[in-house]
Amino acid sequence: MTLSFLAILFFSYFASTNHACHQIEKSSLMSFFLTLSSPPLNWTSMTNCCYWEGITCNQDGWVTRLHLPSKGLKGGIHPSLGNLTHLTHLNLSHNSLHCPTSKEIEFFLPLNRLEILDLSYNLLSGELPLSLPSNIQIVDLSTNHFHGVVPSSFFQQARNLTSFNVSNNTFSGPIPSFICPHSSPLIKLLDFSYNKFSGNISRGLGECSTLQVFRAGNNNLSGLLPEDIYNATTLQEIVLPVNLLHGTISDRIVNLTNLAILNLYYNQLSGVLPFHIGKLSKLKLILLHFNYLEGSLPPTLMNCTNLIELHIGDNNLEGDISALNFSKLGQLSKLDLWSNNFTGTIPMSLYSCKYLKAIRLSLNDLEGQIQPEIISLKSLSFLSLSGNKWTNITGAMKILMRCESLVYITFSYSFIGEEIPADDGLVGFDGFKNLRILSLCGCELTGQIPLWFSKLKKLEILNLDLNRFTGSIPSWLGTLPRLFYINLGSNFISGEFPKQLCRLAMLLSDPTAAQVDHNYLELPIFIRLRDNVKALQYNYLFYFPPSIYLYNNSISGNVPTEIGQLRLLHKLDLSFNNFSGSIPDQISNLKDLDALDLSLNHLTGKIPDSLKSLNFLSYLNVSYNDLEGPIPRSTQLQSFNASAFEGNQKLCGAPLPNECGLVNGSDADNKNSQDVDDEHHIPWFFISFVSGFIVGFWGVCGSLILKTAWRYRYFQFLDNVQDRLYVMRIMCMTMMRRRLRT
Template structure:
């Protein structure tokens, strides 16, 4: 009998394999079709919602295993995964989910669901449950303790939930490894440290951020026989005090990640903290710690992340920190540290170094040279001195964020031919000595998003290469220099797509203003030599919320079209004509929020147009030093009820003072040097917010600031006499414009009040939803920018701050 040859055996094997694979495919095709009972349960769940715009279950596909967010077992066909996170669901969770008894993974996070149902505790095969970021209220159902297979539980960021069962249900979750109940009210939990210590031993990370936890009992009452803590413990945003440390020190070998930021911890940093040698991450920022940084912290050689920022720490930076050779992130900013920066050359892994807002001095010699992996360097708001040359920065090839701002004695002197090894995203060098020449090394930085070289002693023209730099600019500030140049006509339009803030103020820019794009939010071109008409404004139809063109040479009439500003300053130009009806129409915009209007020292004529009465959000009106005429409109006192500053001096108004009694927030009223007659309204005496002139005969009230010269001041005895006799007083009338000695200071005084409101409003509208480095830079700007750079603050679309929910969410992921 002939034995099969090799080729026949191979052919036989291939045929057999094909048949087997075909059989398995047939089997899979059968089991992959969903089970009808589970399909009906899912449809009932969707029908029970009030709003589910992204769920099209059953519309085009009958097999529920192929529906969005559903995964079925290849072996049994049962639905095992239901992931509907970020689907904009609104309503309640239907009990039909009980028909999905084979679910092991359920994620309904980041929706608008209400009522945390008890029946979820009956889906006993669940291993992963995420119900975070919803609108659940009431108490945590103890039935969750029935989920003995649960490995991960997240019910965080449901701020209306309160724990009313002392966390006892947690002890039954014997498989639990990850627990996040941040932003759930745990204030009723008795002796919560003991409860945490008794959690299942498998638990690896525990997040209790913003749970209203406190330490109301002495440390001696805490159970000393507890086993261990999770390796990751987040207790941030609570009301904990220094009593937390003795409890934590019992677990020096188990804790790896510890977050205590935003608490009420006072006193010295404990030296025994240095015994927690297993720690990799330690954050004690935003507390009330004081004294010096203990040298014992240098024993924590495994530490990768150390944040002691925003405390009251004093003294010098200890040399012992140089022993933390594993450090990647070091933040000691916003303290009272002083002295020279120590040699950090041993920290070769360091990527982020934050030492801003201290009292550090000395030079940077031998500080940065060996930090080749450094990406983020912030030494701003110190008293550093000396000269930085290319030698200091030549090894920082990974650097993308450089902030040396507000070190006014620090000079940067590089050779004109130097090509930096890095490519920066953020360049912040405000108040450093860069000039007198425009720094040529910036030419090598092709893709920066933020450039601040304001107040840098530059007195030069801008080189031609600057106009061809980054297309990615979001913030540009070159203000307060002596730059002399005409901006190319299409530069704004070509280079500032999606930009946020541009500040060119206090320079010598000249010529007509170039085309604007429609993306800018903040534009400050004040105190320059721009001239021509303002018709360019009609070319911008974007959300320009801050526009300052004051102290230039613009002429002609106001344009007939406007963007939608919140702050508008045209002071000290050569503008003329009437304030047109079209201007008042900006207050009819759907998102209009005009709060501050400055037209001082121009040549406007005619009456204040009635359309301005629609700008009901106005806080500041300054039309002083013009040629406006007619009566002061009565609608100012009835429609602009939020008004804080009203300046109409040196115009040609006639008639009597209108009824202003409803303007209860009014702080500055100046109607001097007009032809106004009649009686002083009786209610003037009741303006409790009005600043009074400081002399012996005025009402002795302190309102926190001095009223500038030119405000209306009323002698208290004089007012009382007027009210008693209702006598008519003739004020001194001047028909000509009086020279204002302190007009510049007064302008910034008014601006600071207005911008305070603008910042508050736009800060509440949102934060910058960007990467972490963007958020960091934004909040730095928010804390530090002064009178000139305040324009950058106004762009808080962003942000960039802090909405606590957003911060906790990002911290938790």
């Protein structure tokens, strides 16, 4: 009996697949095939198109499925595909297909049996037709170049539509209304993300009785969250980040008992968090950062026992977080509360969250010391506690060095005025074996750069900017095998530029640089270059430019010629120092260099003509040295502002206003006599004013400025050199210091 049954199945399968396809459909498929410029398809070896790759036919020989995702197809979509009237599944996703004309996209309109249409990840363009086939269930047009509006009529005939995705295109106008219930009553997923939609989110979502996912992030949507969205009780995801939405999150959100993802970050939402938000017991992700929320965290939030990630940074929230009981959040993996007004200390209950990988509490009003219980967080890799009132840096390092998974540590603008723990303070140091980033900028730490840093063999980014370190640059920095970013700016470091620093392995060759950590950071690093500008977001370490920042120190001697070995260096800032001698010609070997600052030194001689070859140079400053001769002529160097060269009285040529033929004789003498009082042409009355300003203003308001600057320039240590908030302080200190030397 069993063998007979199998024989019948085999015969039925053979009969259905052996039926020859219809000539009209074969011709239509060949027309499509011939429009492909590089078709890796073997469609000509067999006469029966039902056997062709990606083709499925029914028992009558009609083509029902065309399934060719990720085949490397290039070329146009021929309208002849509209002749495949029995087609139910069409998947041409993840290729490089385009529409020869704007009307070609309408090829699927005659396909009344079509249930699945997936053209995602192609190069298709044009506007959408006015309607969809009546039997369509899934439409995915994401990641193409479609534009125009999505008409509401597009959904009217699609009574069976369950999923509609047009994300990552350039659609504009309003998000279509009246999708439910009369047009598409079965809709479960709507994705309008990454387009140019604008205006308010229209009412009507509450009538989508089966809607589970609503995404419209990264658009220009404005207005309030529609009140009827809280009637869509089947919703599992609300994803509307990076828009212009304002107003409050209604208490009615507790009606959405199936909600697992609430993503509204980077909007203009205000008011307090719903007090009974803890009723949403299925919540896994809360992303509300970069808004204007206020008030305290509702205690009921701790009832969201399935919560995995909580992101509410950069708001105006307040309250004592040490009073919150995190022990119920057994699944919590990421806690991000940075840039608020929280007080207290790190909650002891947080250490019971055994799955925690990332903690960011920076830029609050927390205080106290790091407690040894943090060692119990075995998976903790990201710890950012900058801009708080922590004390006892030696104790903190002794504890944290035992957290074996730590990759990222920043305590910037903390431990103010303490001494960096020296080697005798960390006896038997053998920790931080996986540390990639260490930032202690703006702490006003004293002492010398400690030798135990040399044991951080996986360190890639070191930031010690804005401290009071003395001594010379340790030569062993050049032996750290993965270090590619160093910031020692604004300290009291003296001595010369060590030649060993020119042997940093990660800056020498591409094969070595390929070893930089490509792992995804547990929390993104945000950099806000200016107020009222969206912060840049970095998710990987290798996104950061290889850099050496030594500005505003007392480093002397020549710029070593060996610096030309650092061929992968992107940013070099040696400004505000005592470098002398000429600009080494070997800098022209740094072909990837995009920022070079040698200003406010004692450099002499000519600007090397070879600097013209630095084609990627977007920032240059050699001002206030003793350079002479003509500025090398090239479209690159002449594109910089004259301020990049000012303060060099013997320098001439564009973009400076003085022509080279005029800088001699009486003209040059007159110019030199005007500035004889100061080597860098800074008037005495200005220095007197600045000195008084610093002593009075900085002494009274320094801590407030420090806090505010850090709040609006988060992770300043990775910021652009020409855009520092502390330039006034740096320049003032340098001016006074140089005046004292003379």
